[in-house]
Structures are given as C-alpha cells and as structure tokens.
Amino acid sequence: MKSTNQLILSELRDDHRNMAIILDLLEETAATTKAGNDPDFLLIEEIMRYMMVYADAVHHPKEDLIFAELQTHRPDLAEGLDDVPEDHWLIAALGTRLRSDVDAIIAGAAVRREQLIGDIKQYVKRLRSHMHWEEDDLFPRVDKMIAEDPHGIDVGDSLRIKDPVFEPEIESAFRRVMASLQDR
Template structure:
C-alpha cells in the first residue's frame, strides 16, 4: 500500500514539474499548449482527487481509530478537500480560456504557480510526516484491514498504469517525448 502511494506521489510530482515549467514559459511570454495543462489538471482531478486521496483518507481514519491521536494526520482530509477545490477551480479557468473567454495571463500564471506550490507542500508533508508515522504504527493486521477498506478506491492509474486510457494519450506522448 505504501509503495503504491509513494509511486503515485512520484507520478504527481512529475506532472507538477510539467505545470511548473509551463507556468515559467508563460511568465517568459512564450506560448504554451493550454490543452496539455488542462490534461494534467484533469488527470489530477480524475485520479488523485477521486482515487488516491480517498484511499489515503481511509488510511488516516484507520490510524485515528487505532491510536485515538490525530496529531500529524488531523489536517489531511481538510487538505485533500482544499486540493480538490483548487483543482476544480484551475480546471474551470483553463476551460474558460480554451473556450475563448478572456482571462489575464498573469492570473493564469499565478493560479498555476499557487496550485503547484500547494500540491508540492502537501506531498512533502505526507512523505516526511504522515507516511513514516503510518509505517511505524501499523502492524501486518492493520495493513490487511486497510487493504480491504481501500479495495473500492483502488483503480488503475489512467495515465501511468498498464491499461492506460485513451483520454490521456496526448499527455502520455508528451511525457514520453520529454523523457527522451
């Protein structure tokens, strides 16, 4: 379970680097592929907000039930909700732009940069504080129980998974080109 979460985080960071690079290009006055940015944000909404974060929330609730202490994990469900709202808002802005609505370039740049910063801060917090705490607290029986609890949230990653969806084909090709 933790290996999957770490892998998801690595993939999300890859996409956040793409967004950061696109924001930098926008700041430099360059033209960027806004559809690519939208695809990254859409993936984060579809996979992170609807599968990855709910799966983590189940882990955190199990920790709270087991220990009765909230400590490092108390803010995570609230953070996940803020991330979800931020993702939806950025996706809405991108949709408006792609449908020819006028949105100031500086607003888009600031929104993308703030989105990336919020996401990275969240991932670092989970990696440095929460996941080590879960690893130190859960025993084999806890992991078995958590596996049963998260089974309904586990979906194949639509971008990085083996059975990748056609919907993200352009983004997958872009990532493959960047790696070459």
C-alpha cells in the first residue's frame, strides 16, 4: 500500500500526464491560428481557466509544499535545486497574459494573431520544460526523501481538490475541453 507521501507524488505525476495532454490541445489551437483559421477561442479560454483553477491553484501549491519540506528536512537533497515557487509564479504570469489575450478577443477587441500565437507558444514551452525538469530533478529528490525518512507531508484540505476535467466530481464547467479530449 502506498503511503500518503507516495500518493501525493503519484498524483503530481498523474497531473503532469494530464497537463501534457492539455498542452498538446492548446498547441493545436495555435497551429489552427497560424494556418489562417480562427481557433475555438472559447476552448482556449476554458483551457486557461482550467490551468488557473487546477494547475496554478492546486498542483503548483502542492509542489511548493513538497519543495519546502525538502528544504527543511533534507537540505542536502535540495542543494543546487532551482527555486520552484519562483518558476510557478512565472508560469502563472504567462498564463495571465494569455488569458487576457483571449478574454479581449472574446470581448471583441483587436488582438493580433501573432501575439496570441506567441503567447500560446511561450506558455506551452515554459510549462512543458518546467514539468520535465520536475520529473527529472525535483521528483526523484523527493522520492529519495520519502524513502529514507517516511514522515508525513500535510498538504491540507485546501489542496485536496479533484481535477475538474480528468476527475470531475460535479457537472464540469469545462465541457469544451472534455469534448475536445473525446474527439482526439
């Protein structure tokens, strides 16, 4: 049976698999835009709303917590590790920029296609490389801490929230994203 700590780590890895699928979907919208067609702006808006309510509000804070645990309990294992909360802050800022592009388009404002494509690409690239870095560097260090010192990590109730697209508990507010995933 997995310990709570192992469960947290396996949830984070599941989130990454799901987020990778969402990033592919977002990247496809940029390709549509580049081909001269209008993408489904409401889908982009939904994707970015999902990233805000789940990745920025649940997934990243959980990682900030395990990063803090590592620094406190095993500073030797945290040596040379990049600053996790700072990276999360930068990703959230890129997400906010992309959300304001798409909100403006939906509201009828003129936003250049190149700006939207550029902001989508930057967001996807940054988050992808961040997740790879976590899987290659951060997570193995945390695995080692857990294996050698099985003290509990308390993520608190506020972070025990299910993924609203991949594990919806109530009628999802992310219908377009879910329908697009089914079409793939």
